[in-house]
Amino acid sequence: MADKVLIYSRFPKTMMARFAERFDLLDTGGKPARDVFPADELSGIRALLTGGAQPLGAEAMDQFPKLGAIVCYGTGYDGIDLKAAASRNIAVGHSPGANAASVADIAMTLMLATTRRILVADQYVRSGDWAASKQSPMMRPQAGMPGRRIGVYGMGEIGRKIAARCAAFESEVGYFTRTKYDLPYQYFPSLEALADWCSVLMIAVRAGAETQHVVSADILGRLGADGYVVNISRGSVIDEKALVAALSDKTIAGAGLDVFEKEPHTPDALTALPNVVFAPHIGGHTLESHVAMQNCVLANLTAFFEGKPLPYAVKSA
Amino acid sequence: MADKVLIYSRFPKTMMARFAERFDLLDTGGKPARDVFPADELSGIRALLTGGAQPLGAEAMDQFPKLGAIVCYGTGYDGIDLKAAASRNIAVGHSPGANAASVADIAMTLMLATTRRILVADQYVRSGDWAASKQSPMMRPQAGMPGRRIGVYGMGEIGRKIAARCAAFESEVGYFTRTKYDLPYQYFPSLEALADWCSVLMIAVRAGAETQHVVSADILGRLGADGYVVNISRGSVIDEKALVAALSDKTIAGAGLDVFEKEPHTPDALTALPNVVFAPHIGGHTLESHVAMQNCVLANLTAFFEGKPLPYAVKSA
Numbered sequence: 001m002a003d004k005v006l007i008y009s010r011f012p013k014t015m016m017a018r019f020a021e022r023f024d025l026l027d028t029g030g031k032p033a034r035d036v037f038p039a040d041e042l043s044g045i046r047a048l049l050t051g052g053a054q055p056l057g058a059e060a061m062d063q064f065p066k067l068g069a070i071v072c073y074g075t076g077y078d079g080i081d082l083k084a085a086a087s088r089n090i091a092v093g094h095s096p097g098a099n100a101a102s103v104a105d106i107a108m109t110l111m112l113a114t115t116r117r118i119l120v121a122d123q124y125v126r127s128g129d130w131a132a133s134k135q136s137p138m139m140r141p142q143a144g145m146p147g148r149r150i151g152v153y154g155m156g157e158i159g160r161k162i163a164a165r166c167a168a169f170e171s172e173v174g175y176f177t178r179t180k181y182d183l184p185y186q187y188f189p190s191l192e193a194l195a196d197w198c199s200v201l202m203i204a205v206r207a208g209a210e211t212q213h214v215v216s217a218d219i220l221g222r223l224g225a226d227g228y229v230v231n232i233s234r235g236s237v238i239d240e241k242a243l244v245a246a247l248s249d250k251t252i253a254g255a256g257l258d259v260f261e262k263e264p265h266t267p268d269a270l271t272a273l274p275n276v277v278f279a280p281h282i283g284g285h286t287l288e289s290h291v292a293m294q295n296c297v298l299a300n301l302t303a304f305f306e307g308k309p310l311p312y313a314v315k316s317a
Numbered sequence: 318m319a320d321k322v323l324i325y326s327r328f329p330k331t332m333m334a335r336f337a338e339r340f341d342l343l344d345t346g347g348k349p350a351r352d353v354f355p356a357d358e359l360s361g362i363r364a365l366l367t368g369g370a371q372p373l374g375a376e377a378m379d380q381f382p383k384l385g386a387i388v389c390y391g392t393g394y395d396g397i398d399l400k401a402a403a404s405r406n407i408a409v410g411h412s413p414g415a416n417a418a419s420v421a422d423i424a425m426t427l428m429l430a431t432t433r434r435i436l437v438a439d440q441y442v443r444s445g446d447w448a449a450s451k452q453s454p455m456m457r458p459q460a461g462m463p464g465r466r467i468g469v470y471g472m473g474e475i476g477r478k479i480a481a482r483c484a485a486f487e488s489e490v491g492y493f494t495r496t497k498y499d500l501p502y503q504y505f506p507s508l509e510a511l512a513d514w515c516s517v518l519m520i521a522v523r524a525g526a527e528t529q530h531v532v533s534a535d536i537l538g539r540l541g542a543d544g545y546v547v548n549i550s551r552g553s554v555i556d557e558k559a560l561v562a563a564l565s566d567k568t569i570a571g572a573g574l575d576v577f578e579k580e581p582h583t584p585d586a587l588t589a590l591p592n593v594v595f596a597p598h599i600g601g602h603t604l605e606s607h608v609a610m611q612n613c614v615l616a617n618l619t620a621f622f623e624g625k626p627l628p629y630a631v632k633s634a
Contacts, residue, residue, distance in 0.1 A: 012456060101463045101487055108486075109429035116426050118594065119439060125595035126588045130581040136597065139329060144603030146418045168485030169425075170418055264447040271443045277435065278442035280453065286461030 003305045004044065006033060006064070009051035011073065018294050019049070023301060033063060047304055049297060052076035052094060053234060053263070058084035069304040071297055074284055075099055075158075077314050078207045078234055093310040095296035097157040099284030104161035106283040107202055107232045110256025111150075113277045114228055115142060115200070117254075120274070143199070143226065146170035151198030153191060153215075154205030154233065155181055162202050174198060177205075191215075195222035200230065207234030217242035220252055227252045232283045235261040244269045247276060258283045320622045321361065323350060323381070326368035328390065335611050336366070340618065350380060364621055366614060369393035369411060370551065370580070375401035386621040388614055391601055392416055392475075394631050395524045395551055410627040412613035414474040416601030421478035423600040424519055424549045427573025428467075430594045431545055432459060432517070434571075437591070460516070460543065462486035468515030470508060470532075471522030471550065472498055479519050491515060494522075508532075512539035517547065524551030534559035537569055544569045549600045552578040561586045564593060575600045 002024040007016060010030025019025060026045070028036045045064045050056055052072035056079050061067055070080055072094040085092050113119065120137050124130050150166045152159045152175040163173045163185055174186040176194040181187075188194040191214060195201055201223055205211055215229065215238040223229065229252065231238055240261045246252045247270075254275040260266050263281055271278065284293065296312045303311055319341040324333060327347025336342060343362070345353045362381045367373055369389035373396050378384055387397055389411040402409050430436065437454050441447050467483040469476045469492040480490045480502055491503040493511040498504075505511040508531060512518060518540055522528055532546065532555040540546065546569060548555055557578045563569045564587075571592040577583050580598055588595065601610065613629045620628055 014456075102461045105429065105462050105486060106433060108425075109433050109435055112422065112426035113430050113435050116423060116596075116599070118426055118430050118596065119436070121596040121599060122436060122594055125583060125597050128585075128588070130597045131583055133581065138597060138599050138602065139331075141602050141604045141607050144419045144605055145422050146605060165482075165485045168482045169422060264450065266442060266448055268445075271445070277439055279433075279435065279438040280442050280447045280455060282433070282438060282455050285455065285458050287458045288461055288463060290458050 003047070003301075005301060006037075006042070006045045006048040008033065008048045008056065009054045009073075011049075011051070015073070015290060015294075019297065019301070022298065047071065047301055049073060049301075050079070052079055054079045057081040058088075061085065061088055061090060069093065069300070069310065071300045071304075071310075072314075073297055074293055075103075076207065076234065078236070080314075082314065091304065091310050092314040093296070093300035093304075093312050094314055095293040096312055098292035098296050099286075099289040100157035100161050102286040102289035103158045103232050103283035104165060104204075105286075106258050106279060107158075107162050107204065107230055107256075108165050110232070110258060110277050110279065111200055111202065111228065111230045112145075114230070114254045114256040114275075115145075115148075117142065119277060147172065148200065149174065149198045150200045150202060151175065151188070151194040152185070152202045152204055153177075153194065154203065155179075155183065156204065156206060158232070159202075159204035162204055166202075191219055192222060195219045195227075199223070199226055200228045203229065203231040203233045203237050205233055205237060207237050211237045213237070213239040213242075215239065215243075217246065220246040223252050225250060225253060228254050228256070230256040232258045235259045235263065240267065240270065244273070247273050320364070320618075322618060323354075323359070323362045323365040325350065325365045325373065326371045326390075328366075328368070332390070332607060332611075336614065336618070339615065364388065364618055366390060366618075367396070369396055371396045374398040375405075378402065378405055378407060386410065386617070386627065388617045388621075388627075389631075390614055391610055392420075393524065393551065395553070397631075399631065408621065408627050409631040410613070410617035410621075410629050411631055412610040413629055415609035415613050416606040417474035417478050419603040419606035420475045420549050420600035421482060421521075422603075423575050423596060424475075424479050424521065424547055424573075425482050427549070427575060427594050427596065428517055428519065428545065428547045429462075431547070431571045431573040431592075432462075432465075434459065436594060462488050464489065465517065466491065466515045467517045467519060468492065468505070468511040469502070469519045469521055470494075470511065471520065472496075472500065473521065473523060475549070476519075476521035479521055483519075508536060509539060512536045512544075516540070516543055517545045520546065520548040520550045520554050522550055522554060524554050528554045530554070530556040530559075532556065532560075534563065537563040540569050542567060542570060545571050545573070547573040549575045552576045552580065557584065557587065561590070564590050 005023040007027040047069040148171045155177045176188045258279040322340040324344040364386040465488045493505045575596040
């Protein structure tokens with residue numbers, strides 16, 4: 001009989017297909033598990049699969065007395081209370097690096113789309129305004145990529161891929177992380193210093209309690225009127241209210257956002273802004289990224305049920 | 318007294334400001350010169366500034382009996398009848414490479430925006446459909462950049478910059494030009510072979526009579542249902558009717574277009590398509606690109622009026 005795995009978050013069925021071949025999936029569809037499955041079924045659950053951003057604390061863990069493994073689909077695990085898991089001997093796994101290229105590429109897409117104002121450009125052609133020789137909204141040239149100062153906040157696998165791509169665009173690349181690495185980019189010892197220097201701030205830091213709202217009104221102000229912010233990490237890293245204010249009063253020029261504080265909810269004041277390019281958290285959503293993330297999930301679940309350590313365990317867990 | 322320069326095409330005044338400091342500009346605003354200036358004024362014109370795509374043949378040249386220099390703003394000069402100019406001892410100048418990075422970057426922007434479906438993504442968030450948990454139009458994951466086969470047609474300065482950028486995205490890069498170069502990319506001996514191999518065709522070839530409609534229904538068909546075409550060269554290189562048909566019946570997946578056959582006119586059947594990202598010929602339209610192009614224009618005009626050869630002369634002229 002196949003081992004049982006509880007699907008704790010809401011995932012499309014197609015993303016679960018490879019797991020269904022190997023395991024007996026109890027799919028909550030993102031609803032509370034107790035509302036979907038009888039208590040005696042839940043009491044036997046030893047492993048669950050979740051989205052790393054979804055809150056999963058001590059109380060939730062205690063619904064499943066036999067729980068031994070929490071496996072996150074994707075690289076993030078910011079929703080998981082790691083201390084609570086550790087104290088219950090629950091292993092936590094994720095998919096490190098599996099989606100790094102895909103996420104770095106959505107960062108590049110959002111940066112280019114925003115700085116080259118592609119939504120405005122597309123609409124000018126599509127509406128017929130260009131054909132009618134109406135005044136172009138693109139008249140004032142914008143700064144391009146060569147020589148542009150790109151500040152990367154976070155230098156994990158995603159940050160490094162963003163940096164490498166930006167360098168190929170002939171941009172200058174700087175970064176801030178707590179640790180200085182041996183990398184061919186300028187290191188800044190604080191986020192403030194990075195924001196003072198750069199014109200595009202790329203947020204690629206691993207999110208957690210200590211990064212909550214660190215991209216504040218002050219940091220945005222340091223980017224300046226020609227500055228942009230791109231976030232592909234987690235919405236929690238930016239103070240979203242401060243961002244709406246900075247974009248509305250032109251404290252900064254624009255933003256590219258794949259992540260938001262309370263997904264899928266986005267403030268109307270934000271989505272009404274013309275100087276933002278939005279994406280619905282699709283950074284890791286490419287064919288090869290899903291295959292790589294699923295490989296990690298399968299390896300983690302298989303190892304767990306064989307009584308082995310998770311090959312892709314969260315390091316601090 | 319400052320030397321006179323006829324502004325033959327329609328240019329924004331801001332783009333002419335640096336020239337106005339050095340020369341006496343006769344600005345046609347893109348209208349026929351004879352309608353704007355008296356014949357005796359035109360008869361003294363020795364140099365004109367034009368957009369390289371605007372037709373300028375023998376008859377037009379003969380309006381200006383003393384014409385000695387045609388200076389194109391930008392890299393293109395496909396509108397100029399080079400034989401007619403040569404037979405009249407008219408030098409033709411342009412701005413080689415000045416806008417290469419800017420144009421390569423719009424190619425990358427269009428490719429990423431198209432393949433990652435950023436218009437659809439933005440609209441899904443902006444409309445509130447995501448917040449309302451309506452069915453996502455992004456459900457089916459798309460192929461990303463790592464391992465994607467990018468075919469670059471043309472390996473001048475723009476093509477090389479596109480290739481270098483794509484390589485940084487971990488894509489495979491192939492190219493077709495008449496000449497095989499010593500480059501770290503796979504060479505294909507024909508456009509057909511390149512189109513059979515690649516999933517994104519990047520058109521970066523210098524346009525002219527011999528490239529008219531070479532990207533035909535046959536070439537588009539070879540790209541296949543997962544294929545994309547991006548054009549930042551000239552609209553004339555693609556058979557636009559065949560492109561509309563291929564996009565409409567899903568022969569190919571999508572397109573990113575900065576240039577069109579009859580700018581600024583674009584067929585309604587084209588602009589109605591959801592699987593295209595449009596830009597109004599803004600490839601070279603960045604601050605640093607304009608500065609570089611203006612440097613070439615100033616150097617060409619200054620040399621001409623000093624009786625010297627144009628430093629940025631069109632090579633085949």
